[in-house]
Amino acid sequence: MPAIIPLNRRIEVLSHYWLSPLTSLIALRGFFYCPCFHSWRIQQHSTPQTAIFSYLFALVENTAHIQIWAPHSKTDITVAFLEITLKMPAEWTELLVAELSEMAYDSFLEEEDGLKAYVVEESFDEEALKGVLARYQDLFSAEYSVQEHEEKNWNEEWEKNFDPVEIDTFCRIRAPFHESVSGYNYELLINPRMSFGTGHHATTALMISAMGKEDFQGKEVMDAGSGTGILAIMAEKLGAKSVFAYDIDDWAFENAPENFKLNDCEKISLQQGIVTSVNHPLGDYDIILANINKNILLDEMEEYAKRLRENGLLFLSGFYEHDLKDIETEANKYGLVLKGHNVRTDWTAAVFSHSQNA
Numbered sequence: 001m002p003a004i005i006p007l008n009r010r011i012e013v014l015s016h017y018w019l020s021p022l023t024s025l026i027a028l029r030g031f032f033y034c035p036c037f038h039s040w041r042i043q044q045h046s047t048p049q050t051a052i053f054s055y056l057f058a059l060v061e062n063t064a065h066i067q068i069w070a071p072h073s074k075t076d077i078t079v080a081f082l083e084i085t086l087k088m089p090a091e092w093t094e095l096l097v098a099e100l101s102e103m104a105y106d107s108f109l110e111e112e113d114g115l116k117a118y119v120v121e122e123s124f125d126e127e128a129l130k131g132v133l134a135r136y137q138d139l140f141s142a143e144y145s146v147q148e149h150e151e152k153n154w155n156e157e158w159e160k161n162f163d164p165v166e167i168d169t170f171c172r173i174r175a176p177f178h179e180s181v182s183g184y185n186y187e188l189l190i191n192p193r194m195s196f197g198t199g200h201h202a203t204t205a206l207m208i209s210a211m212g213k214e215d216f217q218g219k220e221v222m223d224a225g226s227g228t229g230i231l232a233i234m235a236e237k238l239g240a241k242s243v244f245a246y247d248i249d250d251w252a253f254e255n256a257p258e259n260f261k262l263n264d265c266e267k268i269s270l271q272q273g274i275v276t277s278v279n280h281p282l283g284d285y286d287i288i289l290a291n292i293n294k295n296i297l298l299d300e301m302e303e304y305a306k307r308l309r310e311n312g313l314l315f316l317s318g319f320y321e322h323d324l325k326d327i328e329t330e331a332n333k334y335g336l337v338l339k340g341h342n343v344r345t346d347w348t349a350a351v352f353s354h355s356q357n358a
Helices: 037-043 048-064 091-099 126-135 152-161 200-210 229-238 249-264 296-305 321-332
Strands: 078-087 108-110 114-120 141-153 164-165 170-174 187-191 220-224 242-247 268-272 285-291 307-320 336-344 346-356
Touching: 048 091, 091 108, 091 126, 126 141, 141 336, 164 200, 187 229, 200 229, 200 285, 200 307, 200 336, 200 346, 220 229, 229 242, 229 249, 229 268, 229 285, 242 249, 249 268, 285 296, 296 307, 296 321, 296 336, 307 321, 307 336, 321 346
Parallel strands: 170 187, 220 242, 220 285, 242 268, 285 307
Antiparallel strands: 078 114, 078 141, 108 114, 164 170, 307 346, 336 346
């Protein structure tokens, strides 16, 4: 059975909670599962399903709070697939996802009244689907319908649905296939593969907005869980003297250097690991950036405080506004005092100042 990981608050791919090869992803507020994600990564966009997955993410990102993108390739991929809509009690969707993921289904979108499952047309076995539903008929009833999607060039569709992100006139974040536009203080190029941090998710935009309000000139910065490297890139653009970034995930470790090169960054060093395993080249920092999730932030708060110089700033995001009190309470234990916070669609970014006398 695939590992279904109930992650807190936001989609995360964290080997802190690695169960086996990662075989599914879950985002709260509209679950989106990808049971074949791990094998797709190895194939590096060699299958049509991967392009479909990219496209589906582009379609649901705003409603399901998804911010992981499958790899992009210039290869044209044309394929027909089916959308299976299952009307069923929401509490049983995880069970059904586990069953269908053992078959040929590539991705799933949980809705309030059931589940959507996606499968390449040639791989669809209706009798097998009926068998699965019959197996659990004593637990729940389910009705399904099948909709065929026309053959398309999914890479082309993916590009259409991946829009640049504009944060006021302060910053514009675009992919290499977008045209450059004037009128912004900063323009960041991010090649959207599998890493978190393309700017589309509210937490990334909140962090960049908060960073623009603080002084990074000549500062030494750490980017914890760097994903695409977007925050590290922003820190260098804002004048940081040096930036140390790290992430535990293979695809982030591979993707970030591409983005550093795209943005002509020369002051960022990157390691693979977590805060307690990486070799910190600077020892401690003037500014720490951590856009992760509530549980990880709470677990690692003491580690951040240890590495933050007096009067240094800690930028945190990846949690909801109602979680801010828990974050602040934990931060206060280590001399971290809330300086301010911003909210966007209930997601929150907070800035703390480090005072050893607090």
